[in-house]
Amino acid sequence: MTDRGGLSFTSQGSGGTTVTGYGRIQPDVDSTTPSGLAIFGFRENGVLVSEAGVPASPLVTSGRIDAEVENVVQTGLAIANPNDEPVTVNFFFTDENGVNFGQASFDLPANGQIARFLNEDPFNGGSTIAGTLTFTSTAPVSVIALRGFTNERSEFLMTTLPVADLGATSTGPVFFAYFADGGGWTTQLVLVNPLDVTIGGAVEFFEPDGDPGSLMVEGEIGGNFPYSIPARSSQRLRTSGTGSVVQAGAIRISPSQGDVAPSGLAVFSFKTDGITVPESGVPALPTGSAFRMYAEASGSFGDVGSIQTGVAIANPDSAPATVMFELTQLDGTSTGLTGMATVPGQGQVALFLNQVEGFESLALPFEGVLRISTGSSSGLSVVGLRGRYNERGDFLIATTPPVDESAASTTAEFLFPQLADSGGYTTQFILFSGLPGQVSSGIVRFFNANGQALDLALQ
Secondary structure, eight states: OOTTOEEEEEBOOOSSSOEEEEEEEEEOTTSOOOEEEEEEEEEETTEEEEEEEEEOBOOEEEEEEEEEEBTTEEEEEEEEOOSSSOEEEEEEEEETTSOEEEEEEEEEOTTOEEEEETTSTTTOOOSOEEEEEEEEEEEEEEEEEEEEEEOTTSOEEEEEEOOBOTTOOOOSOEEEEEEEEBTTEEEEEEEEOOSSSOEEEEEEEEOTTSOBOOEEETTEEESEEEEEEOTTOEEEEEBOOOOSSOEEEEEEEEEOTTOOOOEEEEEEEEEETTEEEEEEEEEOBOOBSEEEEEEEEESSBTBTTOEEEEEEEEOOSSSOEEEEEEEEETTSOEEEEEEEEEEOTTOEEEEEGGGSBTOTTOOSSEEEEEEEEEOOTTOBEEEEEEEEEOTTSOEEEEEEOOEETTSOOOOSOEEEEEEEEBTTEEEEEEEEOOSTTOOOOEEEEEEOTTSOBOOOOBO
């Protein structure tokens, strides 16, 4: 692929039995590893009910995830071992008070993979879990976590959970670039402590114009709420969603002096006629000055089957920030379109492509790469949004991760630790040039859970 280009291919999902496994992105010897994204789609009775965007993952030897199992909520973990020898994975749970339990281990065969809910073997965390799961591996593996929510129609909705880096040392603020509350929307904050000591700080809500927010969180009204997370544990803060008017904006997580920032996710959901339709999660992210992300648009937005990429942007500075947008095709050529927006000081904007000033003439269908940049010295916090109308006319929304152009390039392979096809599932695989000047070539290989080559019908 060329600089500012990429490629996209989707499993056909035509079989009746679900096929699972993982994928390996292997760059050529003279090439760097491209950025990657997988979008899971799940249909029930021919209706798309959920999508979730999952970034291609580097290899790690340890991590921590939020763990929640209760009634209609499940947490799942997928681990892929690309090594030519078995690895031992050790893990333990920590409850909301910082007390560890359920310590155990299992062996993952060479080139093997496992994907299980946390109440299933080998994790066996019990029928009710509220806290975290911490894992270590004897060799590097690739890991993703998913939150599953069964809605009032018994439909399974998916959300990607971040894996906290246990070596995290950032003491600066992090941002959730989008939240929504009221008018059917609610947001749940999930904050994970990456350390073995208690950490604390403040959760601050801001409206799009930069004014402090005022909403009900855990029964209290305000815009600034303290958090204190026991060692190795997690904390949840929920908005009430009781107002009739939608409040949206951004959230800043400010650690106390000397504390590190938590890992986290803002899970927002919308309920209409008593049914939760979309549920998606915005990860807590630091700031940067330039980002790239996969972008797609098809059909007239609002029509059944239409897709529109969007972006939510939070400005950490007290002064307004000018944001520039550039669109390139998947072959790396420019569309000739540029756009701009102004984000108020400490404010936020959320725009779909067809709402960006300068993109009015974008020809559809479109697939390509969107570049977001600013000259503000404080940078921006950015997350991608993917809006889609399903066969029932429901509006689904998923989040997609951007790539910071300042990230270091690598020649190490990345993995899609989980894929699913057929039985209602499809997986869209996306590779793109995430770094300046990046031209990349290589191979993507698919494997089943036993490490054998997996043939997928792709389109």
